[in-house]
Amino acid sequence: MIRIVRGPEPKGLATARASKGKVAWTAYQKAKDRPDPTGYQCAKEALHIAQNKKCAYCEMVVPKGGAPVEHFRPKDGAFRHMRGAPEDLDAEHYWWLAWSWENLFFSCVRCNGKNAKGNYFPLNAGTCAAALPATTHATLDDALAAWTPDHGLLIDPGVDDPLDHLRWVPLNPSKPPATWIWTLKFESSGLSKGRATKEILKLEEFADDVVARFEKVLGDFERTFGLTNGRANFLRASKLRSKKWSDLVNRWMGPKEPLRGATWSMFDALVPEPTRTACNLPLPRP
Ligand SMILES: [Zn+2]
Known part of the structure; x- marks a missing residue:
């Protein structure tokens, strides 16, 4: 695993955040429920190029077709437990980061899958999960600007060496x-x-x-x-x-x-x- 520098966010991702993210944000405001994010796959091409066609975690060369866009903070619920420990699912986190450039990687199917990174996002001992975004924000971008990330226990190749x-x-x-x-x-x-x-x-x-x-x-x-x-x-x-x-x-x-x-x-x-x-x-x- 090596440090990853993504470069600038592709325009398509900002567009997806403005359209799909808007729909999701409105649904969340109304129902205070976790939406099912879509439309972030447009970031895959830029991530694949930025990562020299390699998986962010195992660093093997992987063809783009069929490989997923990986969400470092998982988009549909986060496992707080370590592998093999009793399940501790935080079901509400982190759908709002589904279109956030700094939360995305290109990865192989193996590393993205449930037998590897999957939905795991354990936190540093003694720290709390980030608060859910307040529904009082008018837009998803406003909510993202006000949101404070928590302290994950996994290496983030976009931040850590x-x-x-x-x-x-x-x-x-x-x-x-x-x-x-x-x-x-x-x-x-x-x-x-x-x-x-x-x-x-x-x-x-x-x-x-x-x-x-x-x-x-x-x-x-x-x-x-x-x-x-x-x-x-x-x-x-x-x-x-x-x-x-x-x-x-x-x-x-x-x-x-x-x-x-x-x-x-x-x-x-x-x-x-x-x-x-x-x-x-x-x-x-x-
Ligand atoms: Zn991999």
């Missing part, structure tokens, strides 16, 4: 890289953002994809630097070292590459930060 919370690391880094076993590392204190995101999205299911990618990255790394077992003496100066390094990083970390977050962690594990700094080998976070 996921690598601050959750990253793939080798379990056995002192062993030769070809034998590394990859696991997800998160903040160890209590129910952290990293842990909650890993458990709800079941991100460990991508371990085989990470291993398969690492085999390719390691092979290229070894060929590039003429090494075996991935151990480079980067402190031994070489004229071509910087160029080879940047070519390698660009090859595997380009914007359209899948699993860029995991790939960043692979380079970080192969050449740790102190060595990169000493040798002036930049590794920008994706």
